[in-house]
Amino acid sequence: MAGEIAIKIEGLTFTYAAGSKPALSNINLEIKRGEYLGIMGLNGAGKTTLGLSINGIVPQSTMGFYEGKVTVEGLDTSTTPVREMARTVGIVFDNPEFQMSQVSAAEEVALGLENLGVPTEEMPPRVSAALATVGLPGFEERSPMGLSGGQQQRLAIASVLAMHPRILFMDEPTSNLDPIGKEEVFELARKLNREDGLTVIVAEHECEVLAAYADRIVVLNEGKIVMIGTPSEVFARGDELAKLGLRVPQATELALDLGGSDKKNLPVTTEEAVKWVEAR
Amino acid sequence: MSDAIIQVKDVRYVYARGAVVALDGISLDVPAGQSLGIVGQNGSGKTTLTKLFNGLLRPTSGAVIVDGRDTAKHSVQEMAGTIGYVFQNPNHQLFASSVAEELAFGPTNMKMSPEEVKAKVEEAFEFFDLGQYRDHHPYRLSFPLRKLVGIASVFTMGPKIFVLDEPTTGQDHQTTRVINRLIHKLSERGSTVICVTHDMPLVADVSERMIVMWNAKMIADGTPKQVFSDTEVMQRTHIAPPQIAQISMQLKARKGKEAVLSVEELAAELGGKKKGGA
Numbered sequence: 001m002a003g004e005i006a007i008k009i010e011g012l013t014f015t016y017a018a019g020s021k022p023a024l025s026n027i028n029l030e031i032k033r034g035e036y037l038g039i040m041g042l043n044g045a046g047k048t049t050l051g052l053s054i055n056g057i058v059p060q061s062t063m064g065f066y067e068g069k070v071t072v073e074g075l076d077t078s079t080t081p082v083r084e085m086a087r088t089v090g091i092v093f094d095n096p097e098f099q100m101s102q103v104s105a106a107e108e109v110a111l112g113l114e115n116l117g118v119p120t121e122e123m124p125p126r127v128s129a130a131l132a133t134v135g136l137p138g139f140e141e142r143s144p145m146g147l148s149g150g151q152q153q154r155l156a157i158a159s160v161l162a163m164h165p166r167i168l169f170m171d172e173p174t175s176n177l178d179p180i181g182k183e184e185v186f187e188l189a190r191k192l193n194r195e196d197g198l199t200v201i202v203a204e205h206e207c208e209v210l211a212a213y214a215d216r217i218v219v220l221n222e223g224k225i226v227m228i229g230t231p232s233e234v235f236a237r238g239d240e241l242a243k244l245g246l247r248v249p250q251a252t253e254l255a256l257d258l259g260g261s262d263k264k265n266l267p268v269t270t271e272e273a274v275k276w277v278e279a280r
Numbered sequence: 281m282s283d284a285i286i287q288v289k290d291v292r293y294v295y296a297r298g299a300v301v302a303l304d305g306i307s308l309d310v311p312a313g314q315s316l317g318i319v320g321q322n323g324s325g326k327t328t329l330t331k332l333f334n335g336l337l338r339p340t341s342g343a344v345i346v347d348g349r350d351t352a353k354h355s356v357q358e359m360a361g362t363i364g365y366v367f368q369n370p371n372h373q374l375f376a377s378s379v380a381e382e383l384a385f386g387p388t389n390m391k392m393s394p395e396e397v398k399a400k401v402e403e404a405f406e407f408f409d410l411g412q413y414r415d416h417h418p419y420r421l422s423f424p425l426r427k428l429v430g431i432a433s434v435f436t437m438g439p440k441i442f443v444l445d446e447p448t449t450g451q452d453h454q455t456t457r458v459i460n461r462l463i464h465k466l467s468e469r470g471s472t473v474i475c476v477t478h479d480m481p482l483v484a485d486v487s488e489r490m491i492v493m494w495n496a497k498m499i500a501d502g503t504p505k506q507v508f509s510d511t512e513v514m515q516r517t518h519i520a521p522p523q524i525a526q527i528s529m530q531l532k533a534r535k536g537k538e539a540v541l542s543v544e545e546l547a548a549e550l551g552g553k554k555k556g557g558a
Contacts (some may be wrong), residue, residue: 042452043423094450149322175450178322178478180518205452208523245454250524250543257547270523274530277550 006199007031008071017063023049025223038214039203045220047203051169055089056082090160094172096152106140130162150181167199211249211268236263284309291342302328304496315473317483320493334359364439368446370430374418386437400436408432424455441472481522484541509539
């Protein structure tokens with residue numbers, strides 16, 4: 001399966017009805033099955049809109065002008081009902097609390113399944129399996145509001161996993177979480193990607209996180225893709241990123257400051273930087 | 281009388297319902313003008329601690345003295361001129377129909393004279409460089425600008441102490457830089473600034489001192505360098521020091537030395553700057 005294309009975006013331009021400039025402008029991008037893709041950019045660069053175009057909320061539930069084509073696992077996202085798309089693409093937003101509406105964790109997870117028309121008898125095993133996957137086994141009767149931020153965000157992930165999606169898009173999933181919650185969520189996403197083969201897309205400001213987890217990083221600026229490559233390829237262009245108001249991991253900054261010039265092999269993580277410095 | 285602007289004396293705080301001990305024997309002196317970072321997991325007691333500073337919560341036992349006043353004997357209203365809180369989300373704080381009105385609200389409410397209010401508002405426009413937005417509706421401003429207006433609307437009340445709750449959460453690098461610079465500016469003019477945050481690079485940049493809360497107790501207190509070098513505390517609390525601090529601590533050649541908090545400093549220590557560097 002590896003190497004096959006999960007998402008193909010061709011000439012995508014989208015302008016919100018209330019917007020004067022396109023939120024996305026001529027985006028062309030292919031994402032492989034099982035890839036872990038990071039998206040970087042300033043607020044307003046188009047990260048969220050790109051995510052919403054992958055599950056069809058853009059353009060189907062969003063007023064605006066849409067051009068181009070987005071194909072996700074063979075489905076055209078502009079015509080496949082959003083409800084159907086949810087079987088393929090799960091989306092998790094930044095504030096888990098806003099995503100919680102039910103009195104128990106089990107009901108929270110079952111909600112999406114009900115919307116998909118999954119038979120009632122199939123629900124309990126799917127709910128329990130999803131809760132176990134995110135490290136919340138036995139939490140069925142717990143109130144979502146009584147959970148920690150990290151647990152709530154993992155419950156939000158369980159709610160989309162129960163629909164058995166092949167793609168998980170997370171939009172700044174840990175910006176409201178404490179350090180433990182952050183660790184929990186990113187370790188879970190790594191596990192889903194590595195062990196279960198999910199295609200994972202994460203929009204994130206913290207470049208250290210993307211450096212540690214992503215296979216490739218896309219940099220958006222004013223709705224356009226301005227860079228794409230492996231973390232070390234992208235972060236080697238520290239000067240250009242700085243002009244866009246973005247930064248690189250301190251690991252890379254250190255190597256650049258110490259005269260590192262082999263753009264293909266610059267360290268991007270703590271471990272790599274330690275090795276790099278000690279090998280000088 | 282101590283010259284500390286905030287004195288927390290052996291405070292215990294128990295939430296009545298469920299008898300949850302939120303603070304357990306906390307003592308802390310914050311000198312006037314200090315920039316302090318308070319870190320720790322959610323539920324560790326950080327927020328409870330800051331709510332004691334203006335008397336929003338009163339200690340179950342012990343005492344909290346702020347600017348010479350026992351907070352148990354003064355109303356939150358009375359403390360508002362001394363200590364100002366800036367919430368994480370400016371949308372929860374802004375409500376007026378223009379920036380100028382927003383900035384005038386606090387001091388007017390505190391019964392300052394119209395002349396004083398005007399002077400405060402002008403000072404804020406200058407300090408925050410917001411003059412060009414005076415007639416704008418706060419909700420029509422970009423999020424970073426709204427964030428600044430949120431801080432400015434506390435500034436106009438003239439507090440000696442600013443408590444900033446997660447000032448940089450969810451912000452991009454550009455906005456974070458603006459906020460960091462602003463916190464430095466507040467410190468430079470002599471304000472006491474307290475940041476409650478999960479953003480360790482922010483603490484490394486703006487705080488002279490940091491404390492770590494863990495299970496209702498204060499388990500570390502020192503300069504960010506000292507605290508980030510305390511591997512035991514970092515591991516126990518799952519707090520990740522800034523990446524450069526982690527790298528500096530893991531280098532074999534630096535074994536036993538304190539963490540370094542800036543890339544420039546570590547690069548200089550490792551003896552090599554790129555061509556054309558300073």
